[in-house]
Amino acid sequence: MLRPEGLVYAETPFLQHVHEGPYDFTRFTESGHRLLFRQFSLVKSGVSSWAGTQLLWAFEGFFTGLFRSHRAGKAIKLSMFWVMLFDRLISDKYNVDYANGVFFLGTKSEHTIGNAEIVAHYKGAQ
Secondary structure (H helix, E strand, C coil), rough: CCCCCCCCEEECCCCCCCCCCHHHCCCHHHHHHHHHCCCEEEEEEEECHHHHHHHHHHHHHHHHHHCCHHHHHHHHHHCCCCHHHHHHHHHHHHHHHHCCEEEEEEECCCCCCCHHHHHHHHCCCC
């Protein structure tokens, strides 16, 4: 149990392939984190790995499946590493919508934020 004013940090996948086999149950958007941690005061939240990184993972998954070979997927991922260099050129509002992973940092609070505050928290491009 977290003490009052205790810190919580969570980082979870958003747009990623299954990576824990039968134990991979959860995906969160940046707004989903805010909902999950609605009993916490926000310190900072956002994208932990960006859209270019997500695209690189998608290439790996696509070519692994196409050639039924993890080696082929890894080779494509290695040859396309430069895609990640564009991550920082994409504005935050688009990275929020197409992130590979997101994070939340907050402090335990006695106040629970409401649905309207959660919806207003959205920082994406839509």
